């Protein structure tokens with residue numbers, strides 16, 4: 001059995017660490033390096049890396065896992081929107097003349113690094129800080145920006161962060177469906193698309209850059225994590241369809257490589273293939289042991305995590321449709 005350890009350093013000794021699990025070298029962008037994902041997916045012409053010299057040399061996943069210092073970098077996605085990396089976690093931010101609209105701080109050390117980079121590279125401070133969802137491995141460390149930022153999240157994330165005393169800044173502005181932020185001429189659309197990986201996940205859309213940030217529920221050419229643990233499977237499909245209906249080109253996930261809008265459909269189809277196979281098997285009276293090999297997922301065999309988690313994804317779907325609604329029938 002593969003063991004998954006939390007490499008988000010500040011959380012490694014934290015009993016509350018609820019690392020989502022994509023925290024493994026197999027999901028690192030370097031694992032995709034030879035696959036030319038950007039170009040094949042219609043990608044990111046002209047994206048400019050702003051990595052520090054120490055990071056300029058590509059590291060293998062093994063080297064990454066062994067590295068003592070966290071891997072941190074800032075990469076321009078499009079226009080004034082950038083992607084911030086801390087090891088296997090990513091968030092995005094927009095730089096405007098009136099300050100920065102940032103998303104997940106990841107942890108206190110990472111947030112402190114980002115704060116300094118924003119000051120030295122852009123001479124700016126964070127004015128809005130948006131939490132993608134309530135999971136600590138993405139949103140710890142928000143206090144680093146609390147001196148200048150208004151903190152924004154879904155109402156259920158606000159309540160969990162408060163009630164469970166998360167190690168981050170409390171939420172100042174919460175909403176249930178949608179909220180538009182505007183700062184220094186940049187508009188950011190925050191939308192709740194229903195339950196999926198959590199019950200409070202937002203998508204953060206940057207219309208001018210045609211980019212969308214979504215965490216843990218739309219992995220790019222990567223299988224779902226293990227047995228879908230607390231996922232709301234049926235509603236997850238609805239979430240993905242809502243994102244597919246949005247107007248954007250570039251998909252910035254919370255882990256792994258960048259993608260495009262096409263990757264949302266690809267992941268939905270992967271999950272639907274498992275769902276349809278599980279439902280057909282259940283209705284035919286087959287056991288889980290019989291269902292697992294009956295589902296043809298070969299076209300996804302090159303996705304990250306496939307060998308390790310293909311069967312676990314099926315197991316999670318089987319558990320869900322054994323216990324819950326079968327309205328997909």
Ligand SMILES: [Zn+2]
Nearest residue numbers: 020022216254
């Ligand atoms: Zn995650």
Ligand SMILES: [Zn+2]
Nearest residue numbers: 020135197216
């Ligand atoms: Zn999560």
